[in-house]
Amino acid sequence: MNVFAHVEGLIRASLSAMQxxxxxxxxxxxxxxxxxxxxxxxxxxxxxxAAMVLAKKAGMKPRDIAEALKVRMEAFExxxxxxxxxxxxxxxxxxxxxxxxMVGTILAAGELYGQVDLGKGTKTNVxxxxxxxxxxxxxxxxxxxxxxxxxARLLEFAGYDVTREYYVNDAGGQVDVLARSVFLRYREALxxxxxxxxEGLYPGDYLKPVGEALVAEYGDKLKxxxxxxxxxxxxxxxxxxxxxxxxxxxxxxxxxxxxFFSEASLQANGRDRISEAIDVLKxxxxxxxxxxxxxxxxxxxxxxxxxxxxFRSTEFGDDVDRAIAKSDGSYTYFAGDVGYHYDKLQRxxxxxxxxxxxxxxxxxxxxxxxVAALSDGKADFDIKVCQLVKLFRxxxxxxxxxxxxxxxxxxxxxxxxGRDPVRFMMLYRKNDAPLDFDFAQVTExxxxxxxxxxxxxHARSASVFRNxxxxxxxxxxxxxxxxxxxxxxxxxxxxxELIKMLASFPRLIEGAARAHEPHRLAFxxxxxxxxxxxxxxxxxxxxxxxxIAQGDRxxxxxxxxxxxxxxxxxxxxxxxxxxxxxxxxx
RNA sequence: GCACCGGUAGCUCAGCUGGAUAGAGCACCAGACUACGAAUCUGGGGGUCGGGAGUUCGAAUCUUCCCCGGUGCGCCA
Numbered sequence: 001m002n003v004f005a006h007v008e009g010l011i012r013a014s015l016s017a018m019q020x021x022x023x024x025x026x027x028x029x030x031x032x033x034x035x036x037x038x039x040x041x042x043x044x045x046x047x048x049x050a051a052m053v054l055a056k057k058a059g060m061k062p063r064d065i066a067e068a069l070k071v072r073m074e075a076f077e078x079x080x081x082x083x084x085x086x087x088x089x090x091x092x093x094x095x096x097x098x099x100x101x102m103v104g105t106i107l108a109a110g111e112l113y114g115q116v117d118l119g120k121g122t123k124t125n126v127x128x129x130x131x132x133x134x135x136x137x138x139x140x141x142x143x144x145x146x147x148x149x150x151x152a153r154l155l156e157f158a159g160y161d162v163t164r165e166y167y168v169n170d171a172g173g174q175v176d177v178l179a180r181s182v183f184l185r186y187r188e189a190l191x192x193x194x195x196x197x198x199e200g201l202y203p204g205d206y207l208k209p210v211g212e213a214l215v216a217e218y219g220d221k222l223k224x225x226x227x228x229x230x231x232x233x234x235x236x237x238x239x240x241x242x243x244x245x246x247x248x249x250x251x252x253x254x255x256x257x258x259x260f261f262s263e264a265s266l267q268a269n270g271r272d273r274i275s276e277a278i279d280v281l282k283x284x285x286x287x288x289x290x291x292x293x294x295x296x297x298x299x300x301x302x303x304x305x306x307x308x309x310x311f312r313s314t315e316f317g318d319d320v321d322r323a324i325a326k327s328d329g330s331y332t333y334f335a336g337d338v339g340y341h342y343d344k345l346q347r348x349x350x351x352x353x354x355x356x357x358x359x360x361x362x363x364x365x366x367x368x369x370x371v372a373a374l375s376d377g378k379a380d381f382d383i384k385v386c387q388l389v390k391l392f393r394x395x396x397x398x399x400x401x402x403x404x405x406x407x408x409x410x411x412x413x414x415x416x417x418g419r420d421p422v423r424f425m426m427l428y429r430k431n432d433a434p435l436d437f438d439f440a441q442v443t444e445x446x447x448x449x450x451x452x453x454x455x456x457x458h459a460r461s462a463s464v465f466r467n468x469x470x471x472x473x474x475x476x477x478x479x480x481x482x483x484x485x486x487x488x489x490x491x492x493x494x495x496x497e498l499i500k501m502l503a504s505f506p507r508l509i510e511g512a513a514r515a516h517e518p519h520r521l522a523f524x525x526x527x528x529x530x531x532x533x534x535x536x537x538x539x540x541x542x543x544x545x546x547x548i549a550q551g552d553r554x555x556x557x558x559x560x561x562x563x564x565x566x567x568x569x570x571x572x573x574x575x576x577x578x579x580x581x582x583x584x585x586x
Numbered sequence: 587g588c589a590c591c592g593g594u595a596g597c598u599c600a601g602c603u604g605g606a607u608a609g610a611g612c613a614c615c616a617g618a619c620u621a622c623g624a625a626u627c628u629g630g631g632g633g634u635c636g637g638g639a640g641u642u643c644g645a646a647u648c649u650u651c652c653c654c655g656g657u658g659c660g661c662c663a
Contacts, residue, residue, distance in 0.1 A: 039606070049605065052643065062643075086606050087643055132663065174663050263663090292660050296587045308661065319589060319659085326661035333663050361590050362658040387591070388657080429599075432591055434656070436598075445625055448612070452625075460623065467622050504602095511602050523600060526610085537627035541618070548622045556622095585625075 002116065002506040003102070007035040007046050007092070010079075014072035015050065023068050028057040035092075037504065044083065044091035045500065051088040062088025099496050100487040102503045106565040107483050114505045114572050118513055119160030123348050126152045128355035129250065129257070130167040133242040134178045135204055137249045137410040140357065143435065144386040145410075146426040146578070148355040149255045150518040151384070153576045158513035160351065166257040167340060170239045171264040172333065178202060178242075179235035183222075185211025186234065190220055210234075210241050252414045253423065254578050266339045274331055274339030277374060278309075278324060281338075286312040286373055292320060311338070316369035338370045345371070351380045353516060358387045384516055386431050392438040417442045420579045424451035427522045427577055445585070450526050454570065455582055457529035460536065461567045462583035464547050468560060471548050477560055485561040486554050492545055494535040495562060501531050502569050509576075518577065525573045532566050 012030060019026040033050040051066035058065065066084040073082040073090065078098040083091045106113045128148020131141045149164070156162045169175070181202040188194045189211040197203040214222065214237055222230045243260065250256065266273045281287050291305050309325035311334075324335045344352055352371065356363065364383050371381040391398035391408060398408065414422055421442045428450055429435045445452050469475055490496070505524075512520040539546035547563060549555040571581035 036602080036605085039601095039608085043606075047605085052605085055643080089606070134663095169663055172663055295659060303660075306661075323661055328661080330661085332661055334661095336663090358591080358657055360658085364590075385591075385657095430592095433599080434592075447626075449625095450611085456623090456625065460626090464622055471622080508602075515603075517602095519600090520602070523610090524602095530610090533626055534628090536622075537618085537624085539622065540624080540627075543622095546622050585623085 002510070003503045004035055004046075004507045007048075008033070010073065010076055011035060011048050011050055011069070014069055015054075017072060018065075018068055024054070024058050024060065024065065028054065030054065038089075038091060041497075043085065043089075044081075044093040046092045046094075048090050048092070049088075051084075051090060055088065066090045096491060096496060097488065099499045099503070100490050102499050103485075103487050103490070103561050103565045104483055106502060106568055107479060107561060110479070110568070111572060113568055114509050115157055115159065116506050116510050116513075117159040118510050119155060119158050119351075121159065121161050122351045124155055124160040124162045124351040124353070125165055125344050125347075125349040126155065126162060126353045126355070127165045127167055128152075129246075129255075130169070131246060132169045132174060133239045133246065134174060134202060135242065136206055136245055138407045139389055139391060139410055139413055139437075140407075142253070142410045142413065142422065143389050143426045143431075144355045144357055145250060145253060145255055146423050147384065147386050147431050147518065149253075150423070150427055150521075150577050151353065151355070151516055153578060154509070154513050154518050154521065157576050158509055160513075163259060163349070164257045165259045165261055168239070168243065168260050168262050170235075170262050171266075171336065175235055175239060176231065178207075178238050179231050182207055182210045182214070182234045182238040183230060186214045186222065187211075189215045190223060206245070207238070210238050213237060213241065249410050252411060253419055261340065261343075263336050263340070266336060266343065272339075273343050274335050277339045277342035278335070280342065281311060281373055284373060286315065287324065288312065290321070292323065311366075311370065311373075313366050313369035313373075316365075316372045318365040318369045322366045322369075334366060334370075337367065338374070341367070341371050342374050345375050345379060350378070352382070354381075354383045356383055356385050358385060361385055382516055384431055387434045389426075389435045389437050392436055392440075394440060395438075413437075420455070421449070421451045423577060424454075424522060424579050427518050430517070430519050450522070451579070452585075453533075454525045454529045454574065455580070456585055457532045458567055458570045458574070458581045459583055459585045461532065461563045461570075464563055465560065468548050468556060471550075472553055472556065475553070475557075477557075477564075479564075481557065482561040482564050485558045487558055487561065489555045489558040490562055492535075492538075494531075494538055494545070495559075498528075498531045498535055498566065499562065501528055502565055505569050505573070521573055521576060525570060525577075528566065528569055528573075532563075 011033060015024070015030040015033070018024045019030070033048060033053055035046045035048050038044060038047040050069060051062040054065055055062040063084055066088045069090055070082040070084055073079050073092055078094050080093045080095045085091050126148055129141060129145045131137055152162050152164045177200065181197070184194050184197065184201065185207045189208070214234065218233070222233060278287060288310055289307055290310050291307055292310070294303050306327040308323050308327050310321040311324050313322050314320065322334055323332050324338070325331055341352070354367065364385070367383060368381060371379055417439060425437060425442050426435070441448055442451070447453050465477055468477065490499070508520060508524045512518060547556070547559045549559065574581045
């Protein structure tokens, strides 16, 4: 049950009744109004701006509408009171019974609590990571990987039918370079002295096993063959083994994709989706041959004007039209992406999300243009950009350089600090803001470390259950027993406050899913943990507030029900973020 | 030069798509352990929301023009 939807329903019903009674004109639309939590809790549980929104349309004073609405709202059984405030807000408070019953609602819903039907089963494609299969993943990939995975989980939780996809760039010049690098390692594995790896090839040791694998499979048979013969073999083997490595890296972060989509497959099996996509664009008059203007600002000595096939992306807000084919007639990388997204559309995805690294920002407009053109603007297409991650060790920035070979791999980070801290910290920031990742902070077990803080709240709750079983002989803490608890005993303001926070979980999920912003959930969980820790500490000062109430079984069970509901929200929320909710921290 | 993303407390950042007196953590100061795990909690000081103009009942949030920082910018993927 979504309390906000419930309250909005009550408000709408009241407004409709006012229209039926002639208090307010019947011909105005009343559906757009909202309920929200007031910033200041002394203003009540909910506030609605309905009166101010409708004042103009109704030709009435906001406060007059609010007064009429107040009377209607107070007629509902759950409503304790409603007050008109400020320019026309209506502050609404619910009776304690209403909040107490939410605990039962949460427990009854179990792991379904918080799930909403925002997506209504919409076929959704989330593409993330898509790192080139030319080496192991480094930290730069890490944020996008975690973000994409959490977003996919979030959307599933919110009722979307999600496919997680990885676009494998297994075509083009880059993988040819990979193949050449591997062939060198192959000769090395045969005992040849290959000396230093030439400039322009991949120098990493991780290609040695690929060379050895080729020896194991082909012996020295490839050595004397023409490049045209060994290239495809070396390339295929290299890509295969690199993708195995990448999948292992992703698995270390608890990330799995449903589809690994091969770029090369776009033009395979007797079909060419790239040319199909271009034909579609042609039929819309969006393809032409032309010359691109020289970019301004930086001097480029080697600039030459060349005629090539272009896509009229400026029709869709792009800065310049984009090249589909190179001057030699072969496709650009962008052409492949056009074909790929054409394929996504053909597979029936109406909701498509791409997660980009900051280095691909310049690519956004042309992709949006392409998808808008291919789908006639019908597809819901969003690109989320993950900004850079800066690593810090003991307050010092960790310098990384690809050329120096000093980049930190994803695996190194996960091995050092653990999967959960990496995941949570990558999400504890808005995706489009840069992120500082401090090894010391992330491994610390204290309040400074939000992952720990949230997990600790869950573990601490589990500890209460362990102790309760000892304090009361034969105490029944089964889900059924907790659902039957006398919730009316939960009267402390701190308890009610905690419950209200739990009650807002579905709305939080809805907003985060709608905005494609998993970080909201991370911050919310921190607040829930804080509310629990606070209530716990009140028990230190006031023993009668302790969750385990000496000699009072009924009260204890009621509080355990509240704790169980809190655990439910934390574990479900962490689950959406792909983080464990442990029962003990030591 | 153009585009995109940032600019909110000393520091790191939230701010729920326009709501009421702008929040949290760290740091600083002052408190709470015969403990349901103090790995925690309570209180306090601290802000021209980068700047100007505009839109309206109401702006950190929307429009526009500047300033600062980051990133990217023809046939590399």
